[in-house]
Amino acid sequence: MAQSSRLRALQHKNADDVVVTMAIRSPLCKAKKGGFRDMRSDELLTEMFRQAIKHSGINSEIIEDICVGTVLPKGSTYEARSAALAAGIPESVPIQTINRFCSSGLVAVTTIASEIRAGQIDVGLAVGVESMSWNPDVGPDAASDEIKACGPAADSLQPMGWTSENVAREFSVSREDMDEFAARSFQRAEAADKAGYFAKEIVPFTAYQKDTATGARKRVTISKDDGIRYGTTKDTLLKVKSAFPQWPPSRTTGGNASQITDGAAAVLLMTRRKADELGLRVLAKYANVAISEDVDLFEINEAFASMYVHCVRKLGLDPEKVNVNGGAIAFGARQIATGLNELERRGGKVLVTSMCMGTGMGAAALFLGEFQ
Incomplete structure (x- = not known):
């Protein structure tokens, strides 16, 4: 198509133009076990x-600003500032x-892109990080009576599992459809992993792990995702019990x-x-508009699979x-690095990346591949 x-x-x-000159990620590892x-x-x-440096x-x-996207740490800005300094980034940044x-x-x-576009800075670094092992999600504190009395406000505090079940019910997304998609996500991730597609976007990480015998921590190098479940099929997923039996139709599972x-x-x-x-x-060039038929990836x-199935159907x-190499169901979110890596491998031009989020919101961005 022209x-x-x-x-x-x-x-x-x-x-x-606002352009991307580096997009890298760590391996993605299972919380508590990986x-x-x-x-x-x-x-x-x-x-x-x-690794970014x-x-x-x-x-x-020459970095003029850093923005760290993170959810769970209690003192996120303290962590970000101290980590940057410990990594050797100057105090002036x-x-x-x-x-x-x-x-x-x-x-x-x-x-960061908006700051560059506005002329506030020329160079900026964006980082996303989360440790669900170290900072488990405990949900919101108890709401005030005023919030409880307002339907939309009270709903915005509900956990995402509740939302997944609502989507499945309201848009007729069956358990079979959800498991079929989820199996494809695992299978695509397995195929991409075996083919070595992720090697270009992953940078090996030095990690600390406890010695089971002594309890002392030792340094190890992690260079591969460890959450991809090889051999997953729709039939095996259909055997998994509902994660939220309290919320009908209870089609979401682990x-x-x-x-x-x-x-x-x-x-x-x-x-x-x-x-x-x-x-x-x-x-790539960071952009904010496109014609849908021009999108390569x-x-x-x-x-949740309920959300994905509905989005694909609704948007045609x-x-x-x-998610040609799998997605969060297989191993977690790292979409820009993976998307641009695959866009280059395919010789494509346009990547759209989007994410749902809690409290009823969502976000998306468009990148035009150049790979000079």
Whole structure:
């Protein structure tokens, strides 16, 4: 299909374009059981900063702002600032944190891109990080009587499992459809892992693990995701019990919802002018509009299969373009690094990444691949 005039206009290169010059991620590991189970969240973030500096191709002194998307740490800005300093980023580089639940990492990228587009900075680093081992999600505190009396306000405090069941019921998403999709997510992730597709986006992480004999912590290198369940089929998933029997129709299970995960990702953004000045390879241009038929790949956060199935149906998306290497059901969210890596491998041009989040919100972003 010929590219639309709108897409050709978006692809026009200007010195003030916001571009991505690095998109990397850690391995994604099962919380409580995986490779990062004994690693503090501030240690995970410190290592992500170290790897970002190592792979950025720049002196960290020229970074003008850092935005860290993270949800669970109680002192997130303290963790972010101290981790940056411990990783060797100068005191002169400011940092901020943002919490928008599942989309926090994506919104961190959008925040940095907006600062660059507004002319506030030329170079910025966006990071997403979460350790569900170290900071388990305990949910909201008890609500006030005023909030309880307001239907939408009270609903916004409900857990996402409740939302998943509502979606399944209201939009007639069957358990069979959910498990069929979930199985495909695992199978795609397994195939991509075996083919080595993730190797380019994953940077090996130095982690700490406890010695089972002595209890002492030792340093190990983690270089692969450990949450992909090889050999998963629809039939095996249909045997898994409901995770939320208290909320009819109770179709969500531990097999068709995202696992709890420890991991991190980093994206370096700057003006095209600055990338050219520094001699850096441009991976993609950050944009905010597109024509749907021009999209080569979609990365949708698979928090729950009910949501994914409904989105694909409602939007009329081609399943062969959506989460082609699996998604959060298989191993967690890391969508920009994975999406751009696969876009380059396919020789594609347009990536759309979107994420649901708690409290009834969502977020999306568009990237135009260049891979100079």
